[in-house]
Amino acid sequence: MSNPVQDDQCEILCVHPEAVSTALQAIPSEDCVEGAVLLLKAVSDATRLKILSALSATELCVCDLAQVVGISESNTSHQLRLLRTAKLVRYRKEGRVAYYSLADHHVRELLNSALEHARE
Known part of the structure; x- marks a missing residue:
């Protein structure tokens, strides 16, 4: 009987230099990685995901x-502040009312991709 812990590991030490080189070139800069981590942390909360989903349909005020x-x-x-920090939403003031919308089409694409993947 095979051990599932060992099934996902190489049984011998082997490094494929060309594959390693290709993979290293795909890794973004530290600043880019940190920005992506901030973004993904922001959307990983159920409440914030619901807020983004609502904003994907229309601009809404805080109330x-x-x-x-x-x-x-x-x-x-508070949740909107976190989403603004991650550059996922933007707002505009109209008198004393703050209206929020998605920051750009990338946010909509990210949201759609995540939800589509979850439905599969």
């Missing part, structure tokens, strides 16, 4: 988002 997601306005504002 509307709180109603849609079912959390307090204070918590909604």
Whole structure:
């Protein structure tokens, strides 16, 4: 009977220099990696994912988002701050009301890809 822990490991030490070189060239800069980690951490929370999903349909103010997601306005504002820090949403003020929308089409694509992958 095979050991599942060892089945996913090489049975001999072998390095493929060309494959290693190709893989090393695909690794982005540290700044880029850190930015991507921040982005992925931001979307890894269920509440923030729901906020982004709602914003993918339409621009919403903080009060509307709180109603849609079912959390307090204070918590909604906190989650939106995290999403702004990760450059996933943008806002505009109209008088005393702050309206939020997705930052750009990349956010919509990221969201759609994640949800599509989850549905498979």
